[in-house]
Amino acid sequence: MTGEDSTREAIMDATFRALATHGYADLTIQAIADEFDKSKSLIHYHFDSKADLMVAFMAHLLEGFIDEVEAGADADPRDRLRRMTEIVVCGLGGDEETRDFHTALLGMRAQSPFDADLQDQLVENDRLIRGVIADVVREGIDAGQFREVDPERYAALFRSAIEGAQSHDVILGDDAPTEEAVAGIESYLIDDLLVADGADESAGGETES
Template identity: 80%
Template sequence: MSGDDSTRAAIMDATFRALANHGYADLTVQAIADEFEKSKSLIHYHYDSKADLMVAFLSNLLDEFIDEVEDGGPDDPRERLLRMAEIVVVGLGDDAATRDFHTALLGMRAQAPFEPALQEQLVENDRLIRGVVADIVREGIDEGEFRDVDPERYAALFRSTIEGAQSHDVILGDAAPTDEAFAGIEEYLIDDLLVAGDGEA
């Protein structure tokens, strides 16, 4: 990794921590700099504005998410869909940190209609994630594991469902039916894809 790449990676890590700690509404470049081991001027050297930084952050977040699903997870199509749902709905690691970060993401998404660059990147992220889901479904169909369904239509439903469950977890807090939602996604959206006889006992 080059020096610039290493610096950008450190800035992305600092942005993640600052978002989790402050939320999107109160996020400033200074708050990110406070989480960054180097100077604030170095952040400005790489990113012209907070908006520019947040677009880069969303792109980086997408890359990490897809790597987690495609490279760091199981090969089986069913398990890859389940892994994707788990990451988005339940999160990985510390529950409090996950909820704080999901809260920040929801705040960012709420501002998208008013910030065109942010909205454009979110649209691109959504398009690419739905593409990954559709490809997983196609693979499952080709391997005879999944029923023959429309991969793009399924991907739109799956993506909307897991993101909706994540938003409910943030909005409703401890009252959110997150475990029930995840179980429903597994049973009705994932296992229902399986060809008869392939389900788990």
């Protein structure tokens, strides 16, 4: 990693922390600089504005998400979909900072209809994530683990379900039925809808009767 790449990575990390602390509406370059161990002017050197930084940050999140999913590339397709569900709905840590960050993301998404550049990046993120999901589904179909479905249509449904569960968790807080939503996605959208009759129930090799 070059020095410039390292600086941009540090700015992305500072942006994550600032978003979790302040939310999107109250986020400023100064708030990000307060989380950054170098000068505020360095942030301005790399990004012309908060809007420019937010677009780059959404692209950064996409890269991180794909890296996390690909880290489990050796797992079977069913487990990869389950992993995506956990990452999107609960985050990697499942802690208070994660929920605060998801709250900030919801605020950012709500502003996208009024910010064409941000909306374009969110559209691109969505397109690429649905592509990853569709590829996993194709892999499962080719392996005989999943029944024949339209991968793109399934990806749109699955993506909407996990994003909706994440938003529900933010909006309702501790009263959100997040555990039930995750269990429902795994049961109805993965096991009941997608898994082929006779496919392995688990890594232990149990099969459906």
